Amino acid sequence: MAKNLVLAAVLSAALSTFAWAEDQPAATAPAAAAPAATAEAAAPAAIPEKVEAVTTQAATIDPEVVKQITEKLKPLFGSAPDSIKASPVAGVYAVSFGMELLYSSPDGRYVFSGDLIDAQTRTNLSENARASGRKAVMDKADVTKTITYKAKGEEKYVMSVFTDVSCPYCVKLHQEVPKLNDMGVTVRYFAYPRAGVGSGPYKEMVNAWCSADPIKALNELKEGKTIETKECANPVADHYALGQKVGVTGTPAIVTQDGVMIAGFRPAQEMFEALEESKVAQ
Template identity: 40%
Template sequence: MSSNRMTPALVSLIAGIACAIASGVAIAESTEEAIRAKLTEAIPRLDITGVKASEVPGLYEVSSTNGGNILATEDGQYLLTGDVLKVTSEGIANLSEEKRLGERAQALAAYDQSKLITFPANGEQKASIDVFTDIDCPYCRKFHDEVSALNDMGIAVNYYGFPRSGPNTPSFSKYISVWCADDQQAAMDAAKQGKSVPNQSCENPVEAQYRLGQQVGVTGTPAIILDNGQMVPGYRPANQIAQALGLR
């Protein structure tokens, strides 16, 4: 492996690394330095924000802003990927997913809600869902057909832009046009029906939302996130979503 660049394979690997539950126990400064040095040498672009002992004996959790969380051995020589499972008296617990739920919910709660395209609940709001969506995704369009039913059930739908093709692509431009429209909800309705939306450009949060989606583990659309941070990937009809929210 080259020591001065991150290969595409490694970028893909790191982006998909699952989290491990940290114990919060302080570690020796020499251990942290050894792990940081090894990973910095191997992955120069990795922005490490912390190293701490994990719940798994002998393994350390390495947090970063651009590579997720990684489990490493004390010398940083070996990295582990995949979910961490723990055998408990009640069965198998997925420690990685438990942590992802909290981190995902926290990240979305901290986001400025005024920058979302929201379809509010009709009457009393009983719940809300966050949905990362792509204008051109067929299943996103199918999901959008369920939005009015969700609203009637008291469920607000908050849309985050996640054009899967990435910045500087036609799908990305379409989402920006929807965001910049005078009536965002009407523009979204039209775009989801395959209708043309006037090209517009303005200061917008689409790229920031796209990066946020990557941060919280979105890999496809629609990605439906419940209020507890649970991600429901792919299309689901309104009744199933309401049931997942405890409203049915």
């Protein structure tokens, strides 16, 4: 959310100089049940370092274009773009700052944000680019530091869920986990305390991740129970940073294996269908 506000403020300021630019739906759910699965939790998760992709992309486009776009946008965003790539539109370049995607003229003077759609194929090229970047980040995350509810039988999908124990819709989604497991979906939980590091929900999730039985502890938190206070080397702060990096602005936030973001609660059957649709779309 903060990143989006920064983006809006930056583009608004740029408009006066040289550029122009850009919790969850309610639903019902069945009563809770404790999923049978194994848990994996302990030390901090590895958060990928910022990728200086501008230099690798420079080989594919005119270095002068890279130089001009970088010089114009770096002062506005406080850092160089993560990547600059030629878009399918002649003379328009896709510029990314994390999960934020902008489009720029070759000299960096004109900048706009929004989705680029291929009208012929009806493909959202911008969202595909975001998904690709999100997948690259998530693929480097240490999944052994998640609390995982494994699929029963053949594993068809794995979904990464950024969750907050104080989020009502996260509780609703958690109640759907047994059904998702029965459908062949593995659910990996990443901690995302919306109130930030050091908050009450943050401390509660630290207690769960440090518990001798993280799954039992997380189930109890989702049921509104108080669990024993624990301290250990834990990944909660790193998970929160990871969520911000991949563009989480609310919970629950689901990231598919292909990097597609599914925001908000959906019943198990609808979530399974969304997982299937996101795979087909990719």
